[in-house]
Amino acid sequence: MPFTRRAALALAATPLAASLATPGLAQSGGDFPNRPLRMVIPFPPGGGSDILGRLLAQRIGDVIGQPVVLENRSGAGGNIGTDAVAKAPPDGYTLVTVFNTIVVNQFIFRSMPFDLKRDLAPVARVALAPTVIAGGPKLKARDLAEVVAITRTSPGLLNHGTPGLGTITHVSAELMDSMSGGKLTHVHYRGTGPAVTACVAGEVELVSAPWSAVEQLVKGGQLRALGNLAAQDSPLMPGVPTVAEAANLPGYAVDNWGAVLAPAGIPPAILARIAEAVRMAVDTPEGKAAMAARGIESAWADGGTLARIIEEEGVRWEPVIRRADIRVE
Numbered sequence: 001m002p003f004t005r006r007a008a009l010a011l012a013a014t015p016l017a018a019s020l021a022t023p024g025l026a027q028s029g030g031d032f033p034n035r036p037l038r039m040v041i042p043f044p045p046g047g048g049s050d051i052l053g054r055l056l057a058q059r060i061g062d063v064i065g066q067p068v069v070l071e072n073r074s075g076a077g078g079n080i081g082t083d084a085v086a087k088a089p090p091d092g093y094t095l096v097t098v099f100n101t102i103v104v105n106q107f108i109f110r111s112m113p114f115d116l117k118r119d120l121a122p123v124a125r126v127a128l129a130p131t132v133i134a135g136g137p138k139l140k141a142r143d144l145a146e147v148v149a150i151t152r153t154s155p156g157l158l159n160h161g162t163p164g165l166g167t168i169t170h171v172s173a174e175l176m177d178s179m180s181g182g183k184l185t186h187v188h189y190r191g192t193g194p195a196v197t198a199c200v201a202g203e204v205e206l207v208s209a210p211w212s213a214v215e216q217l218v219k220g221g222q223l224r225a226l227g228n229l230a231a232q233d234s235p236l237m238p239g240v241p242t243v244a245e246a247a248n249l250p251g252y253a254v255d256n257w258g259a260v261l262a263p264a265g266i267p268p269a270i271l272a273r274i275a276e277a278v279r280m281a282v283d284t285p286e287g288k289a290a291m292a293a294r295g296i297e298s299a300w301a302d303g304g305t306l307a308r309i310i311e312e313e314g315v316r317w318e319p320v321i322r323r324a325d326i327r328v329e
Contacts, residue, residue, distance in 0.1 A: 032092055032270050036067040040096040042081025044074045047191070048129055048210055051294055052258045053097035056126065059281035059290070064273075068095075077105050077166060077328065079113060082261070086114035090265035092274055095123065099258050101168050103313045107321045108166035108328050120261045121271060122306035124278045127258035128297040130211040130234040131169065133160075133176075133243065134223040136199035139206060144226040144246035147206065151182025159204035160184040161195035166326050169208035171317060172229050172254040174324045179249045199223065210256065211237045212295025229254040236295060257299065259306055275303055 037060070041053040050072065057068035073081035078101055088094035106116055114120065133144065139158075141147045150158055162170035165188045177183055184206070189195040192209050199207035200222045207214075208229070215237070217223040227243035228234055231253030244252040260278050262271065281287055283300035291298045301309070 030269070032273055033064055033066045035093065036069050037061075037064075037092075038094045039068050039070050040081045040085050040094065041070060041072045042074060042078035042096060042098065043072070045072055048212075048296075049078070049097050049099055049258070052127055052129075052291075052296060055290060055294065055296075056097060056260065056278070056281060059287060060274075060277050063277040063280045077109070077164070078102055079105055079109065082120070083113040085261065085263060086119040088263045090121075090263040090267075092262065092266050092270040094263060095274070096120075096261050097258065098261055099129070099168065100256065100313060101166075102261075103310055104166055104168060104171055104317055104321065106314070107318050108326050110327065110329060116310065117307075119264050121264045121266055122303040122310065123260040123262050123271070123275050124303055125257050125259045125299060125301040125306045125309060126278060126282045127291060128230070128234075128299040129256045129258065129295070130236050130297060131172070131208060131229045131254070131256040132211050132214060132218075132225050132237065132240060133173070133206060133208045133227050133229065134199065134214050134218065134225050135206055136202060136204065136223055138202040138204070139224070144241075144243065145248060147226065148176075148180045148182055148247045148249075151177065151180060151184055155183035156185045158184055158206060159187050161198050161204040161207040162186055162188050163192040163195050163209070164188050164190065166321075166328050168254070168256055169229075171320055171324075171326065173206075173208055174326070175254065175320050176243065176247065176249065176252065178320055178323060179252055180247065196223075210295065215295065229256065231255070234297065236292065236297060257309070258296070271303070 039053055039057045041050050043049040057070050061068040082096050085094050085096040106112055160173050187204050192213050195207050196209050198204050214223055218225045225240045227246040228240045279300055282298045288298040
């Protein structure tokens with residue numbers, strides 16, 4: 001889920017003030033950390049996980065007083081890098097930045113190299129990436145309500161670009177189909193950038209993408225923002241209605257969230273130390289401003305809440321994926 005070049009250029013965040021390092025943080029977890037940490041980013045450079053991971057690494061390092069070294073380890077929809085973390089020693093020195101595609105993966109891949117709930121410890125949810133369904137120059141419908149009407153009367157007529165089979169923006173459009181009783185034809189590209197470019201070029205009528213990937217195109221008139229996938233309005237894209245409102249689909253809501261996970265089995269004191277460092281990195285005025293500059297909303301939630309979110313989203317997405325028969329070999 002790529003962000004804009006403007007966002008990428010903003011990666012140099014202001015270091016956290018030394019006052020953030022509280023005595024409680026310094027004492028928890030014994031002498032942890034006494035060496036650099038590793039933050040695995042399970043996607044290529046330039047995407048949403050990469051930009052979020054780099055920001056987190058810098059700010060967490062400022063809090064704990066040790067460097068956090070980045071490692072992009074992409075492949076299999078994020079499974080390869082995440083698996084490396086699941087199999088890492090549970091000592092607190094290896095973390096992974098994920099988006100909620102990780103929940104979807106367990107239902108679309110015929111075999112998974114790890115068990116999301118058994119092999120990984122939820123540290124914290126940290127972010128929401130506002131995501132929009134947009135129309136390109138080929139789309140004749142005036143708004144999302146008309147789009148839904150077309151998908152009902154002429155199933156498959158409209159083409160929707162996705163960044164890949166089984167991605168969160170793909171399944172979010174499948175959810176809209178399921179709730180509306182309509183049918184889009186989903187065209188899969190190799191990443192958000194190519195999908196957005198295809199929509200601007202008129203290859204497809206619609207595309208779903210993070211706001212940061214389409215903001216300048218919407219402002220320039222090449223794309224029209226039709227609906228915000230989340231349940232609530234986003235301060236980063238004022239004036240864009242929710243899909244639930246624009247398409248008259250009460251209950252439709254897809255939060256595109258980012259989180260930090262660690263190997264299961266970390267000693268509780270060290271896990272608490274990491275979780276507090278993550279909170280201090282993102283749930284402060286400075287952290288929120290740094291994230292907003294990259295097109296991300298700060299949305300910290302503790303590990304217990306993240307575990308519940310993962311469980312609830314699994315229950316929600318599994319029937320959508322089964323109904324649409326989405327499979328990755």
